[in-house]
Each structure stands twice: as C-alpha cells, then as structure tokens.
Amino acid sequence: MTDVLGHLVVDGNDVMEFKLVHSAKDIENDETSFGPEMCHQVFGENENIFGYTDLQIKLYYSAGSLQTYLGISYSDKIDPKKSGGLKADDIEGELKKVLAPGYVTNLDQFISNLERDRTFKPHGKLLHSFNIEPNDGGEKRTFEVYYCETSTPGFLDYHERLQTFLLWYVDAASFIDVDDDQWTFFTMFEKCKTSEGSTTYTTAAYATVFRYYAYPCHQRPRISQVLTLPPFRKLGLCAELVQAIYSHFIIMPEVLDITVEDPSQDFQRIRDYVDAKNCENLPAFHPDKLFQGFSPEMANQARSKYKINKKQARRVYEILRLKNTNTSDKNAYLQYRLDVKNRLNAPFQKKKLEMKKLEKVLKPEEYAATVSTTGASETHGRLSSQYLALEDEYRRVIHRIQHY
Structure with a gap:
C-alpha cells in the first residue's frame, strides 16, 4: 500500500507559496513568491501532506495590513472508498488552527479587498x-x-x-x-x-x-x-x-x-555586530585598554551607555580585541587565544572544584559513579573546537563592521 500511495505524499515546504500583495499584478508575478523554511509546526514532525495529486497551497497577504487569502488546489484527491478508508489530510483544518480569523478562500474577494490596503497606515x-x-x-x-x-x-x-x-x-x-x-x-x-x-x-x-x-x-x-x-x-x-x-x-x-x-546563531551575530559598533567608540574599549583584558570599566560603560549586560559586554570586548589584534604577531595572537579560552574553560574549572569537594564527602564507590571520565586530551580538544567556532563567528562580525 505504501508503494502504491507513495505519490500522494508530498513535502509541505515544496507545495506552499507565500506572497505579499499590493495589486493583482503581484499575484501573476512569480518573482513576488517565497516559500516556508519549515512546516512541522503546522503539518507535523515529518512535514508531509498526504492524499493529493498536484497539490498547491497559496497563502497570500495584502502587503500592508496582511489581510489573508488561502488557496488550496489539486488535480485529484484520494477516495476513502477506494483506498481502504484512508483519508486525505485536512489541510484547511490544520491551517485554520493557526491563521487569524477573517481569511478568505475566494481570490476575487481577496483582490477586491486590496483596495482597503491603499489607505493602510502602520499602527503606533x-x-x-x-x-x-x-x-x-x-x-x-x-x-x-x-x-x-x-x-x-x-x-x-x-x-x-x-x-x-x-x-x-x-x-x-x-x-x-x-x-x-x-x-x-x-x-x-x-x-x-x-x-x-x-x-x-x-x-x-x-x-x-x-x-x-x-x-x-x-x-x-x-x-x-x-x-x-x-x-x-x-x-x-x-x-x-x-x-x-x-x-x-x-x-x-x-x-x-x-x-x-x-538567541539563534544568526541573531546573536547581528546582536554582536550592533553592540560592537556601539561600544567601539567608548573610552573603555579603546584599543590600548583592550589589550589589558576585560575590565569592570568596560562592563559599566556598556551597561550605562547601551544597556548591555555583563555577559554580552564580555563578547563585545573579545570581538573588538580580535579586531585590533595583529594575528601575524604570534605572541599577541597567543595571548588573545588564551584569554578567550580561559573564559570558555571557567565553567569546567568550577565543576572540577565541585567534584573535589564531593570526593571528600562521598564514599569511593559513590564518587566513582559520579565523576566524569573525560580525560585531559578530550577536554583540550573540546576547548580547541569551541574556540575555533567562536573565532569564526567573531571574524564574520568584524568583517561586517569593516565593510558595511
């Protein structure tokens, strides 16, 4: 049965089309279309839709007020009488759970509603x-x-x-x-x-x-x-x-x-860019002070001027220090890497101290069952990998600061 009905299973991401529409011309223009990045939050974890041939799902929004049109089309739909009771997925039923009330399913009605968008003004x-x-x-x-x-x-x-x-x-x-x-x-x-x-x-x-x-x-x-x-x-x-x-x-x-x-990785990168651009001209982040290490002065100025918390201020310091470090100078680059790695390794050092305390109060067999078996070489590898990924992110932020 799976082999016979396989052609009736489609990836929801492949059959969905979105548009922001100003006029009827936009509906005919393929360049105004864009698709989803995921649909598992609507159609389930595997993102599949079952029961249709040549399925297309169109979600069009008026560009300003976002009045919504839902169009579902297909050339054929599975017949439960001929398929042992198997039914096609209820597409509109699933979408109705998440779409705002008032959406229309008639394209002509949607087009006529676009006239109202001409007078739309942003709220607030x-x-x-x-x-x-x-x-x-x-x-x-x-x-x-x-x-x-x-x-x-x-x-x-x-x-x-x-x-x-x-x-x-x-x-x-x-x-x-x-x-x-x-x-x-x-x-x-x-x-x-x-x-x-x-x-x-x-x-x-x-x-x-x-x-x-x-x-x-x-x-x-x-x-x-x-x-x-x-x-x-x-x-x-x-x-x-x-x-x-x-x-x-x-x-x-x-x-x-x-x-x-x-924050996602992409958003964190944007946040880093904005914060580093803002802090770059603060006295505490002057290049001469960057090479002296992260200081309370940096944390205080970042918070008082731009409401940046201490953890994020530390990232800004690391980004700006890397930006001002001559990586061809082996000693300067080494000092930078050690500074960042010490910060990355701090939670693990704290955990080691906690384990030493446990060793004093637990029986040997209890301690053996609790202690991590991670060796020094594995710890070094983890730290090195973590640092390289972080430096790559920082370099992307620095490139944007320098070129945009």
Whole structure:
C-alpha cells in the first residue's frame, strides 16, 4: 500500500507559496513568491501532506495590513472508498488552527479587498526612518520602524495576522499572550510612493519585547521574537531593528539592561555586530585598554551607555580585541587565544572544584559513579573546537563592521 500511495505524499515546504500583495499584478508575478523554511509546526514532525495529486497551497497577504487569502488546489484527491478508508489530510483544518480569523478562500474577494490596503497606515509611534542604497545602483529604499503596545488602537488585530509568519520561519515558535500588557512590539515597513503619488507600506520585519520586572523598581526588557520576512533579507534590516529597540529603551532610567531570549546563531551575530559598533567608540574599549583584558570599566560603560549586560559586554570586548589584534604577531595572537579560552574553560574549572569537594564527602564507590571520565586530551580538544567556532563567528562580525 505504501508503494502504491507513495505519490500522494508530498513535502509541505515544496507545495506552499507565500506572497505579499499590493495589486493583482503581484499575484501573476512569480518573482513576488517565497516559500516556508519549515512546516512541522503546522503539518507535523515529518512535514508531509498526504492524499493529493498536484497539490498547491497559496497563502497570500495584502502587503500592508496582511489581510489573508488561502488557496488550496489539486488535480485529484484520494477516495476513502477506494483506498481502504484512508483519508486525505485536512489541510484547511490544520491551517485554520493557526491563521487569524477573517481569511478568505475566494481570490476575487481577496483582490477586491486590496483596495482597503491603499489607505493602510502602520499602527503606533514612528521611532526610526532610514534609507538603503541598493548595490545595483537602483533607487534608494525607505524603511520605518514603529513602536506599539497591546493598548495601541487596532494593532492586536494586525498582530494576529503578522505572528502567523513565525510558524514557517522560527523553530519552536509560539504565539504570545497578548493579554499581558508588558509585551511591546516593534514593526518595520518599507514605505513607497506609487506612480499616482500615494504612499504604500509593506510589512518587512518585526520584533516582540517583554518588559520584565527587576527589583526594586526597574525593568529588564527581553527581546523575544525577531523575524525579517524573506523578501527583505540580506539588506541589514534586522540590525536596524535591533538598534531601534535599543534606542527606545536606553534613554529610560528604569531600564537596567536589555537581554535576549534564547538567541539563534544568526541573531546573536547581528546582536554582536550592533553592540560592537556601539561600544567601539567608548573610552573603555579603546584599543590600548583592550589589550589589558576585560575590565569592570568596560562592563559599566556598556551597561550605562547601551544597556548591555555583563555577559554580552564580555563578547563585545573579545570581538573588538580580535579586531585590533595583529594575528601575524604570534605572541599577541597567543595571548588573545588564551584569554578567550580561559573564559570558555571557567565553567569546567568550577565543576572540577565541585567534584573535589564531593570526593571528600562521598564514599569511593559513590564518587566513582559520579565523576566524569573525560580525560585531559578530550577536554583540550573540546576547548580547541569551541574556540575555533567562536573565532569564526567573531571574524564574520568584524568583517561586517569593516565593510558595511
């Protein structure tokens, strides 16, 4: 049966098509299409969809307000009467669980609704506006960042549509509890002028930030979810968005520092870039002081000026010291590597001290069952591998600082 029905199993990622639509012309333009990076959070762990021939799933969003169209088409569908009771997967049923209410399944209705997008204006307060000059010499592009809270009129309905993108691009994503008024939102739009002279907005990126309480009367904002939509990647928009978040919070005396919830490797690299660019001109991070090692002065200036916590300030120090180290100078490069490796090895040294304490209070057989069998050579290999991966990440950040 598996061999016979194998052609009715497709990878959900291969049959899904997304668009951000301004007009009916965009629907016919293949260049406006983009696909998901994952679909297991909707269609299950194996990401397969069963029961259809020539399946296509279309999720089109009006570019500004994200009014949604769902189209499901196929040439044939399995008949339970002819397949021993096997049924095709309920595609719309699964999508209905995650799509915001109000989506349409009639394409003509969706196209007619696009007229309403002409008057769409971003919700909230304008924080930041900037231009990007394309590398191909084309016209400059303008982007704007807006700040919203749960109480911002009209925003939560828009956010309910916006957050659906998380499921296709952020692993282990979850929808946030918007009943908690400590959530804040930062949205980014591309702003364009039409040939008729009107202004249109296209959703490009967004971030959510939760304002945690910090004793006794402070806040510790934590960046939670950050997403740049595929058509707007490789433009430097995420760095601009992170900087806008910083600029919003660093002027607030009640904010201690800004943290990030479980950052991905890509986001950590962007965070490192923004923080290193910001701290590079602080007196504590002057090249002469970098070679003296990480200092309380660096941690204090990074926090007071840019709300960077101590752990992240240490990464910034390591990035900027590497940037200023002549790696052709064997001794200078060796001193740098040892400094970073000592920091990487600190948790394991702490664990060794704890094991020595245990050895004094446990019976020999109990201690033998507890102690790690990792040898010195294996520890050295782990540390070396960990350092090389970290230096590679740092060099990517430094390259961006130097060239962009």
